[in-house]
Amino acid sequence: MSNKAINVLNDRIKDFLVKFPPFSMMTIENLDKVLARIKIKYIEKGEIVFNQGDPPGEFFYVVRKGAVKLERIEGGNNILIDVCDEGDVFGIRPLIAEQPYLSTGLAHEESILYAIHTDDIRNIMISNPKVGYFLASSFAAGSRNKKQGHNTDGLIFISHNQQFLQEDRLLEVQKLSIGRQPISCTLSASIQEAAKIMTQENVGSIVVVDEGQLPLGIVTDSDIRRMVGNDQIVSTMGIDQIMNTPVICLPVGTTFADAQIVMLQRGINHIVMTEDGSDESPVKGVFSESQLLAYQGNSPGIIIKQMKKTKKPTELKRIRDKADFLLEKYLYQEVSINFVSDVMTAINDALFVRAIELSQNDILEESGQKVPVRFSWVAIGSLGRREQILRTDQDHALIFEDVDDENYDEVKAYFLDLANRVVDILKICGFKDCPAQMMANNPKWCMSIKEWKDQYRQWIHSPNNESILHANIFMDYRSVYGDVSLTKQLTAYIMTMVHDHRIFLTYLAKYAVETPPPVSFFRNFILEKNGAHKDQFDIKQRAMLPLVDAARVLVLDQRVERMNNTIQRFERLAEVDAKNKEMYLDAKSAFEVLLRLRALNALKNSDSGRYISPDSLNKIQRILLRNSFKPIGHLQDVLQVKFQLNFF
Amino acid sequence: MNWKHLFGKKNKAALRSSDPEWWREYFVETQAIDRNQPVSSFMFKVVDLETTGFDYQSDRIISAGVIPSMGYELYPAQAYHTLVRQDFIKKDGVQIHGLTMRDIQSGIEEVDFLIQIVEQLKGTIIVGHHIGFDVAMINAGLQRHWGLNLINPVIDTAYLYKRCYPIKFIYDKYVNQIPSLDDIAEEFELVFHDRHSALGDAAITGVIFLKLLRNLENAKVETLKELLQ
Structure with missing residues (x-):
């Protein structure tokens, strides 16, 4: 038959398989052999592909869509060994040994599998040693060290192949380079x-x-x-x-x-x-020891010390740049993300403080003006929550002490001038302008404590879509410089008011459930459909903010005060709302995973890390990301019930 | 559209002395299908045709894809795919399946195609989306050349879908219509093979069929007879 595209289906299967080992190591002839007897298998959730103890089957499997888990019963306990998702090979025991399966393979979710005949691949293993080596080593991996994942199921993950690990550069960065050429x-x-x-x-x-x-x-x-x-x-x-x-x-x-x-x-x-x-x-x-010391020279303590001594904004930027190397090292070494965000927050805070001090000095030198009254420089949004690992937008505001009407204009002018200078320094240091102008140099967000109280009262008393948007950002404030008593005063005022106006919390809750969990039927990611980030995943909007927003409203509802950090909020919620403890802890781990993935993505692409191409993730990261969506749905269900949003 | 009259004859069909040998073989084996056997014991053939248009009397088949399925598995390696040479082609059809005049000219003769597809369908259950049309197209060809009609049991995935999700037809968007293959594929997120090629559509139909079949099995559909209800 001289038909065009006679094997369009086989070609598509081939296109898929060649992306994954061991098929990526095969020749065209090898692949054709594999395809000669390939089957497509549909399994519904929970369906068993093979049982532990079953005699070896004629086929092994590649996950085309969905996920399959491997479980083993050991001493009466059901132990999860692995979760295989797209492109993973499983059930290869019959290939290596004529012995029963050591685990049970069952559908973790609805899945489509390719089944490949063992005879076909056995011949390939002989003629193509790379394939043989790969399969033998994956097989041996059954007894490899188990690594506790950070995922929400509490699953244990084992990576299927070392290739992915190498991509991760997990080990490389941890290791010393070979140092200098030996003399x-x-x-x-x-x-x-x-x-x-x-x-x-x-x-x-x-x-x-x-x-x-x-x-x-x-x-x-x-x-x-x-x-x-x-x-x-x-x-x-x-x-x-x-x-x-x-x-x-x-x-x-x-x-x-x-x-x-x-x-x-x-x-x-x-x-x-x-x-x-x-x-x-x-x-x-x-x-040499001196090289080791140079390594340590990038410690957070030294970076912060250097910032304190710096006089020039450009120098400040150079030091801040060093912190990104530190961040990279931490991330690849899998240092706890809480520690990482604490360190980066401390560094960013130090930079803010220095920028404010330098600006005050500049004003003093230029016009002899001193700071007129007490004030507090507050970080809002992610920096307010101590979650700004990366240099993204600047979000901040300024609160100053109440002053007499006749002095008001002069005082405000001083602080706006100060704020303008600080914003400029921060820009030099790599923090972009906030596109919504939520910055202290905006007269709207540089106000006396009385004005701020009025502002919050307005948000809380008459919530609407716009004010909720603002409230969400300004609720997460934290003083980074100046007089803490001002923010304390404000917090006390807000907390009393919030609880007298439950409708405000209902609005916050409604907002928090507006972005649904980003997974669809086959649990693929929902990707951006249009625009510059088409086919990318917006990790901030679709995964992180839903968790942040849910945590905020729940914490406010529980009257937990002055707890801004999302991870800490979930920890606290797990204590005060014990019946949902599991869910909160899941949400906490999910948020940790998301923070880490975003930071890694940012370093890889040298941007804010907000948009992720799912293809750029390795298998473990993909599963972690997907699993992190689960608590979003659960939290939103809780919000629906708690605030009766269906009737709202 | 109502295709019923076209295969309404099947029960009365019988072999005639003039029927060619390939048809006799097909007829005997297909007629022997025992509908009381379990669903998993049958060979299904997922069929999709590309045609010059939607009039089964004046339009013609220009390509066909057939994927065998048994026991919740598809066998792409045993798939059948062919282009069919036709001298008469309407312009607008070419847009949909992306086949050019030259592609069509490279196809096999219609007579050969019909003999091959009958061989493919021998002793099997035909599955397809809005399959009535495809069967009608094949029957129209068989009628033109030999005065024959297929006698296979036929399963329409559109109908199976309706049976699995009746609720969608009461409250949902499908109040007065049966969802297209595209609709269901989108709902199930299954657009992973070439759409609008006969074999690509057959593959999607095949996966939908397996999913719906499992669904019905859970609803205690065991024999072919029950599946064909």
Whole structure:
């Protein structure tokens, strides 16, 4: 048959399979063989594909759509081993061993599978060792260390293949680079020759190697200094007379922490890195204590200290840039996201404080004007919640003490001037203008405490769509500079009023349920349909804000005061509303996952991280993201009931 | 549209001495289908045709896709797909399926196609979306050349959908209409193969069929007879 597109269906299946290992490692001929007997299988949620203990089947499976979980009964407990989603291969035991299945595979959700005959792939494994190796190693992975995921189901995830992990750069960043190229000499060199090389290369140590580059000894600056000091040295002596031996070695890829521990334990300040970590393999690099210190130089404490000393906005920006490297390191090392956001908030706060101080000084120098009355500079929105990990928009406001009418204009003019200067510095430092002008240099948001009280009263007394929008942002305020008693006063005022006007909370609740959980029938992401971010996922609008908004209204409803952080809000809610404890803790983990994914995405794309291409996520991240949507729906259900939104 | 009169004859159909051998084979095997057997024991064939238009008397088949299905599985490797050469083509049809005149000219002769599709459908249950039209198209061809009509049991996924989700036809958007393949595919998020090619549509229909079948099985539909109700 000379038909066009005779195998359009097979082509599509092929297009899908080649994206995932082991099919990505196959030749066209291999794939054609696989397709010759492929089946498409539909399974409904909960349906079992194979049971633990079943004899090996003729087919193994690739998830085309949906998700399949693998469970094992061990000592009476049902243990979840893995969740396979799009592109994952499972049920490969029959391929490797003629033994019963060790786990039960069942549909975690409605799924479509490709079933591939084991005979077909067995032949390919023989002719294509890469495929064989991949499948054998995935199979062995059944006994790999289990890693507790951060996801909301409390599931245990094991990544199917190392490729994804490498993509993650999880390990790379944690590990030391091999340091500088090793400077070496042979055993026949004299001390003088060695010292000359060290001087030329400007290094503090030299490794003595044999012809195979195996390390025989190491000599450092301090060795030579000590010898000279003790007058024990003749420069023509052989290097072997003074070298330290045996050489303390670590393998390439040693972590920062390990290297530091060895240095401390052994009282040394140079570590030689060899191929396998013994002195029986070639030298690959040398790491010195000073390099380790340089690593530590990016500590948050040092960054904040440097900010405090800085006089120039451009310098401030340079220091803030360093914090992003720190952030990157933390994220790849999977440091707890709470810690990360605390650190980044502390750094951002320090920058705000410095910007305000510099601006005050500038005004003083230019016009001799001092700060006229007490004031508080408040962060609002995500910075107010201590969730601004990235440099996104500036959101802030200013509250000043009540003043007499005759002084009001002058005082306000001062603070607007101050705010303008601060905004400019923040812009230099990489914080963009708030598009809605929610900034302290906007006369609307630079007010006396009395005016602020009026403003909140208006929002709370007569809520409408616009005022709820404002209230949501301004409810999450936090003083970063100035007199805290002003914000305390405001908070007390707001809390009393909120509870006398329940309709306001109902409005907040209604707003919080307006963005539904972003999953659809087959639990794919709902992507942006139009505009510059078409086919991307808006993680802020669709996943984070629904959680933030829900947490805020629930906390207000529970009369929990001055608790701005979303994660802490959920923790507190789990305590005060114990019957929904599980849900709140799920929501908390979901928010942590989202914060982390967004930050990673931001670093990868050098933007706000708000829009994520689902394709750019690896499998674990995709599942984590998807699972993080679940609590959104649950929270919204609770809000519906609690505030009777159906009747509203 | 009502296609009933076209396969209304099937029960009375019988072999005639003039019928060709390929038809006899088809007839015997297809007539032997025992409707009291469980659904999972049958071979289903998911069929989709592309035609020059929607008049089964004057329009012609220009391509066909058939995917076998059994026991909640589809067998894409055993799929049948062909283009059918037709000299008569209306312009507007080309827009939908993206087949050009040249593609059509590369197809097999209609007579050969009909013999092949009959062989494909031998002893199986035909499945398709608004399948009445497709069956009518094949029957029109068989009538023109040999005066024959298919005798397979036929399952319409549009009807199965209505049976699975009756509520949607009372309260929802489908009050007076049966949803199109596109509608259901969108609802089930199934647009993952080429749409508007015969085999691509057959694949989507196939997955919808499996889903609906499972649905009915849960509602205690066990035999073919019950499925055909």
